[in-house]
Amino acid sequence: MSNAIKVYRHALSGHCHRIELMLSLLGLSASFIDVDLAAGEHKVPPFLNLNAFAQVPVLDDQGVILADSNAILVYLERRYGAGRWLPDDPLIQAHVQRWLSVAAGPLANSAMKARLVTVFNAPFDPKPLIADAHELFKIVDAHLVNQPFLAGEQATLAEVSLYSYIAHAPEGNVSLEPYPHIRDWLQRIESLDGFVPMGVTKVGLVR
Template structure:
């Protein structure tokens, strides 16, 4: 397959890492175009012509333009996957969708924002974000006590949507030490064939 897929991204964005991770797990070659967020490149043409919401990532698949990381995950699996990452079973699909919603809601509004404070100097009050992250992680940890992956016995898009910001939560001063099942879950993801990591930023609890 030719290297026709392009991804507009920021290398330290967990949303962008989701796409890089799935592409690698699917064995799909892609080129990555870094968008300079600090310089406001995402808020000016021509990037706004790709995504009027001024957010990365954006996927360009031979002229098909898609934004929103979770939407891109679904598209890539449905177009290039075999159902491995989004099975056809209605119940499992619903369970995966639940976790995609968690990634876009509770995770984005807690651990992700806490990391934005330390990595990008975002003007948020970190303490309530850290508290909310711990409340969420306690729920996730309890869920994983009874099963190896979020939606059953194998990794799905649920794992890909949550992995990056949970794995990198310590960069936002959210410790993973209280959550043994989450730590085991992270290790199970990291040994998947094709796994690629996101660069670590030496901030927060990561020194």
């Protein structure tokens, strides 16, 4: 497929990496357009015409404009994934939606923000963020004791949504050493056909 799909992104954003990963897992090519967040490029037209919330990523699929990384994941899977990453079974769909909510809530408000402190100098107190991340990771690690993936026996959008910020949590000084099942889960995702990593920064802990 030609590069008819465009993604407006920041290369070190886990939200944007979700989309790059999903596209690669689906075998879709795309053009990536870097948005200079430090210069405020996301807060002025023409970017605001794409996303009034002034956030990356934004997907342009041949004129179909979508923002919000989880919404984009659902769109890409429904349009191109044939149910592979979001099966039609209503219970599995519910499980996937639960983990998408975790990605947008507890994960974003803990490990993601802790990483913002070290990578982007965000003005947050890292200590409670790191503590909250460990509480979340304890739950996720226990959930993965008896199943290989978050929603069951196969990888779904849940993996795509949570992978980036969990894999890069050490950059925010959240160690993954206490969580063997999470570390095994990360390796299973990294072994998927089409997996692409997110760029690593030289901050925080070493995974």
